[in-house]
Amino acid sequence: MLSYIQKEVxxxxxxxxxxxxxxxxxxxxxVEKLSSKIRNEFGETVEEKKKIEQLxxxxxxxxxxxxxVQVFKKMA
Numbered sequence: 001m002l003s004y005i006q007k008e009v010x011x012x013x014x015x016x017x018x019x020x021x022x023x024x025x026x027x028x029x030x031v032e033k034l035s036s037k038i039r040n041e042f043g044e045t046v047e048e049k050k051k052i053e054q055l056x057x058x059x060x061x062x063x064x065x066x067x068x069v070q071v072f073k074k075m076a
Contacts, residue, residue, distance in 0.1 A: 001034060
């Protein structure tokens, strides 16, 4: 699983985890624990997914531009 993690912040996270594993300092001993750790570090919560979807689908409708911007900022 770790071999697929290759870019930017995720790579630094992976390198740190591999370093901990090589020193025997990591609590990640199974694939299930690794998968859970990855989800906790990089996965979106249900609340975040809802907010992202709201931002993607927001429409101005009959609002003024200023009102639309206010609603957008409040959502963000």
